[in-house]
Amino acid sequence: MSWDETATPALLTASSGKPVPEQATGETLRQSMVIRYECCGAQVVEASGDYDLDSIGPLAAALKTATQTHPKVILDASGVTFADSTFLSLVILIHQTGKLRVAAPSERVRRLCAITGVDDVLQIRETVDEAIAS
Structure with missing residues (x-):
């Protein structure tokens, strides 16, 4: 045949x-996408899409560069549709620099942070503007 x-x-x-x-x-x-921009002296890293071991690279690179060049780094996580332990590990690692604030996390990111207890450790703000002001 x-x-x-x-x-x-x-x-x-x-x-x-x-x-x-x-x-x-x-x-x-959804493919992941990362956009970086400066606002009021802070570096904002806007993440959208799914983040796991295969897709975390661009976000990790953007956050690393941002922490090396700016005193305050804002992760706008409002567009994150999926995040696993790889994403969480990266956020904790960047948090240890003392520069990271997480802004407007999506419901999935909020749930991941709450389940793991990380929401008590991270500086989570409702909006990017609040994160910049803090």
Whole structure:
């Protein structure tokens, strides 16, 4: 039996017409993205998307650079849709520099911090403006 290339699209989609991975999870996987900018003398690192062992690199690099060049670093975590122990370890490591404030954490980040007890250790603020002012 030869491979029928016209059948390939049918194999990659289900009856709903959505690609199989999207149908299985109910949503497409979000890639992580990091944006850095300066505000009132602080370096703001805006993180969005999913963070795990495979995607933490750009965020780690941005936070490391920010702590080396600025007296105050704000991690805007409002756009973080998934975070695991790799993300948490990075945040704790950067917190040890004494420069980090976490601003507007998403519900998933709040839950991760609460479950692990890190919310009592980190400087968490409701907004980026509050974090800059603190």
